[in-house]
Amino acid sequence: MLQYSLRRLLIGAGMLLALSMLIFVMLRLTPGDPIDAYIDPNVPMSPSDLVELRDTLGLDAPLPVQYLAWLQQAVMGNLGYSIKRPDQPVLSLVFSRIGPTVLLMGSAIVISIIAGIASGMISAVRRNSVVDLSFSLFAVTGISSPPFLSALVGLYLFSVYFDWLPSGGMLTPGRDFSIADLLHHLILPAALLAVAQTALIMRYMRSSMLEVLNQDYVRTARAKGVYEFWVITKHALRNALLPVVTLIGSTIGLAIGGAIFIESVFNWPGMGLLMVDAVENRDYPVIMGSTLVIGACVIFVNILTDLAYAVIDPRIKVG
Template structure:
């Protein structure tokens, strides 16, 4: 068990190191002189030189990376070029909307998808199975922005049940906070539901063919107990795996969804930074998203030892 944990932690550190190198080189791989790109088209040579000196771009690449890495380890992600505000402060200001949307989407998607997958496997080949899997294919095939605009048109413009865009902090009340997140959650969660539901169905079908399941049926074990306690638990490893993999889908969808629904989160922050070529913000957000993805997958790997004790040995 200790050896397994050590290997997973070592691989996590290695991955984050490689991500850090890529993020650092992002500025230097951009076409043209980074200082000239930051300064803009109408900058004077003196302004470009000043930017190069301020960012330390005249130093050797290895020195620049070492200086940048030390700052990152200490939590300093740099300063925004245009707003002159620390990147960590900007991220913290936008964290609540993104965190609210991501957590609500994950809870919604996992609960709905696992239910759909179990029902489809239980009624394999039936109308229920075909409808649920058809819904999954449709949900995974439709782009998030198309789903988002369709939901806005139906539920916000035509029916006027929900707000069109924007975000309300949870400190203003759970009701307004939830109302503004229903449509974004449905938009972001649709593809996530489809992915997890299909994997749940496939994993459950494999388990339902096992001898101990047939024995449980022969002994008259209740269907609910048989599905949830025996089958689903033993089908858990592939399901948890795809949940972790889907975090990448979730992170990418946050950027699109926040743009469609005008949510002032980290996704909108990085879109604005890309349009302005504010490299410190872009680097900081990529590091944050990469760290979250690596951490979630580390937790998924560690959860295997709880689901399947054989992995501990």
């Protein structure tokens, strides 16, 4: 297990390095000159001042040299400073936004796992029933709806039309912090972020559960008179979970993509909103730093997902 974990960490480090190279090159290929982001349009600058500024920032060096210089600082924990907020290190900005994003994504993932597994089990046990058809309709709708559409529809229905939940923010302005107020603001964006993941997990769980329910050991358990609840939960569920665990690990990336839209719509002060602001302002250091941290988190979660296989199914051996 230790050797496998170390090998997966090395592979993850290589993937993170490749991701940083890809983002660095893509940002440099975007239209416009990176130096424009550092210049105040209201302050005139002479050509010699531009040359000096470009030399100071290292933008006159070849692209590989610029990347290696940035990578050397990133390995030491220095991701640079924000262009629009020069007094703010990128790492501090990222860390200040990680908490709200982890809270939002963690809540959405917990909702999607519980709701997806439960509805998938019920749908498989009640195959071709009205309940099964209702869950299937929800799954098709959830998978087909992009996150920004779900966010806008949910915002209109629950915040504007019914006025049940807040339309944005993480806390009520001017009110003392309370868990109840935080949960009141969290429930809608977390539930909307969980829609697509819940639909995917439900479909996988239903398919896997149907396959397991047709196995000989399940029929044997029923023939021995084992109570149906224990047949489903003890004999069938654990074996049906393995492919679902794979999906749960892969939905982390889907949740990050959805969080960018959800945080923008609900003005949630997390990593997604930070990245949107950075892209709008062409804040290259913040874009690079945010992407690197998010990529590291996704890779780490995928490694944990791989290691979870052996815990769920002892028949699997890592090597």
